[in-house]
Amino acid sequence: MGILSKKDAALIKDPLFDNNPITIQVLGICSALAITAELKASIVMALSVLFVLGVGNVVISLMRNIIPSKIRIIVQLIVVASLVIIVDLVLKAFAYELSKTLSVFVGLIITNCIIMGRFEAFALGNGPWKSFLDGVGNALGYGVILVIVGFFRELLGSGTLLGFKVLGDPIEKTGLYAIGYENNGFMLLSPMALIVVGIIIWVQRSKNKTLIEEA
């Protein structure tokens, strides 16, 4: 990363792997379980969070010296909520089709604990550029897990990827279905998302033993 100093690069890289918001900090689990039944929804949610967290972190960072500490959480909430409403309105006005596909996700962004977490833990104490990198890094770390979970749930649950029937047609019994393969409907339900996230955590920690907490 030529244009970024080593410290700045770490702001993006850390949350992607060794300090991932979902698998290490266990934040944002709720939305990771709810919306990962389809790969497309996962990607869209990841992009929405990327925008809100990137911009929100900068806004909070710019205001960090004037926010009264007694009401800082409320101020943070207002910033997230306003950003989300603005995104929603702009999409409805200029990209109506896309806003229909997003539907509930836009609203769900507000409830994402990663966003409030980064505002509180990072943007309140750091400059705008660093906060922007931190926001982007955390959103990417969140997005990567979402896409991985969405990939496996859609593939094993519906036999499709982004809506394309990659494993053949289950009703006409072509492709894999011809030799008796069946979709696992359980993959579409939220508990399996938790199990997939669990498997990712397991793989990650067995590769990097330093991540394992002392019992």
Add this chain to the structure above:
Amino acid sequence: MSKKTEGNVYTIGFAIVMVIVVGSLLAFMASSLKPNIKENQRIEKQQNILYAMGVNENDETSANFVSTTVAGQEFAKYIKKQLVIEDGKVTENENAYLIDVKKEKDRAKKGETRRLPLFVGEKDGKTFYVAPIRGKGLWDAIWGYVAMDENMVVQGAYFDHKGETPGLGANIKQRYFMDDFIGEHLMTDSGEFKGITVAKGNNDPTNEDKTDHEVDALAGATITGDGVSAMIKGDLALYVPFFKSLKK
């Protein structure tokens, strides 16, 4: 953090300024974008109605509307009459498609008469009657348009939702679900209105039997499916007198 940001006066002042700034920003955004949003919703209604009667750009598996740029022309071309049924009286109204079904339902709840819009379309020499329906899903509103022939046999359906679960209830707007309704009968042979039920275990997953008043349910979306059954039964039953009068 410096001392000056700790005082009560400062805190309250900050809160007031913040609320005013954010409030006016959002109000400004909302009112300046409102015409665009309204226009998009108007075009979408036309697209929905056309979709139900088979004017669409579907490819093999996905559902696609006619493009927004031609929706107005196509609507004028295919929709021959827009009717409003009020208390049994049928009148023509060229803006019937703008009637808000939700408001009409609320009026009916208050005991006032409900205006029922119905769109008469023609395509390839066939006449379609398209009716809007609206109901409740698991999380929020669901609605749709059902195109029928004069015997109340479904010719096409379009469903949409405000916030059903993606991958589960949201699949009511998938082709494989909507297409299942095509050919289904709403009336029994003896001329009674029975509707169509979204049924689990109807032993007819490929939907060969069109007179069983059942289509195959979606896995993991029982409540949304029940909502679809309920809105078809509830809202389309209101049109039965009109269809009976067609036969006389």
